[in-house]
Amino acid sequence: MLPFTKLTGLFAATALVAAALPEWGTNYESALRQARQQGKAVLADFTGSDWCWYCIRLRKEVLAQADFAAWAAEHFVLLEVDVPQNPNFDAQLLEQNRALCSKYRIDGFPTVLVLDEKGRAVGGVFGFVSKPSVLRRALEPGLQAAALLRKAEQVQGEDKLQTLLAAWRLIPEPLYELNAELQAELAAIDVQDLSGLRGKAEAQRVLRECAEAADAAPTDAAALVIIEQALAGAVPENRRELLELKYRLLMRGLETPEDVQQAAEVAFAMIDADRKLSSEQKENYKRQLRGVFANPQTSINRSKMRKRRRPKR
Numbered sequence: 001m002l003p004f005t006k007l008t009g010l011f012a013a014t015a016l017v018a019a020a021l022p023e024w025g026t027n028y029e030s031a032l033r034q035a036r037q038q039g040k041a042v043l044a045d046f047t048g049s050d051w052c053w054y055c056i057r058l059r060k061e062v063l064a065q066a067d068f069a070a071w072a073a074e075h076f077v078l079l080e081v082d083v084p085q086n087p088n089f090d091a092q093l094l095e096q097n098r099a100l101c102s103k104y105r106i107d108g109f110p111t112v113l114v115l116d117e118k119g120r121a122v123g124g125v126f127g128f129v130s131k132p133s134v135l136r137r138a139l140e141p142g143l144q145a146a147a148l149l150r151k152a153e154q155v156q157g158e159d160k161l162q163t164l165l166a167a168w169r170l171i172p173e174p175l176y177e178l179n180a181e182l183q184a185e186l187a188a189i190d191v192q193d194l195s196g197l198r199g200k201a202e203a204q205r206v207l208r209e210c211a212e213a214a215d216a217a218p219t220d221a222a223a224l225v226i227i228e229q230a231l232a233g234a235v236p237e238n239r240r241e242l243l244e245l246k247y248r249l250l251m252r253g254l255e256t257p258e259d260v261q262q263a264a265e266v267a268f269a270m271i272d273a274d275r276k277l278s279s280e281q282k283e284n285y286k287r288q289l290r291g292v293f294a295n296p297q298t299s300i301n302r303s304k305m306r307k308r309r310r311p312k313r
Helices: 004-020 028-038 053-063 066-075 091-103 132-152 157-168 173-189 197-216 220-232 239-251 257-273 279-292 296-309
Strands: 041-047 076-082 111-115 121-126
Touching: 028 041, 028 076, 041 053, 041 091, 041 132, 053 066, 066 076, 066 132, 076 091, 111 132, 121 132, 121 173, 132 157, 157 173, 173 197, 197 220, 197 239, 220 239, 239 257, 257 279, 257 296
Parallel strands: 041 076
Antiparallel strands: 041 111, 111 121
């Protein structure tokens, strides 16, 4: 058993470590203001502190670990966005946090986002991470992106373009939709479309107009012609979505086994055109589809049932 003096020293050292852990703020605007003043990014922990088991584990096993906490405090302004079940939780703070969950489209807890000084989501982790070192590696690209966006505010011309491009390439794709303004800013100065954003915007315009024209077509046959014309000029940014329009149209007009075969071929083409899927995932989905289309008559019967429920054009 340790002597009393050593036990006292141990307790004192533990208390000092606990006291040294940085505090997490709760005011969003204050966090952004601090980030601008200190030249840092914001690390936002979206959590359910009294009901989300993985949120509790993340805070205890990762965020509160001394090494990670010291690194985070050095590079970030820390912000806790808590949505607890506690009925006594501050109502005004809860309203702010729910609004932030909506703003950043948080649909699962825990989520940890890296925000730049303007509040743009430029990195993060979705779900539980078990090790401080893993979380740190996952957050570093976002930290770099925030620094580059800060630098982009201070330069012009080609330097600004290259800096914004470098930042954009570090932002994970799931956060693209949250950065529409940044996309527009980059596309406006990226005359050669090095980022691909102009091409993507054009592809989405074609897709949107095709969907609207097909929906307004007097018959399914006329709608199919419109979609086929768009598919003739499809690019990787809209090919899967255009094929999906065709697939849905075919599936509601199944009459013969040949119709089913055509719909199946389009479904397989959709899988091949999905750039988010790995080769293994594509094969798994195709294997499932073969089962779905194994009996053509079943597909035809389902199509006829949908027709009876759907009002005529």
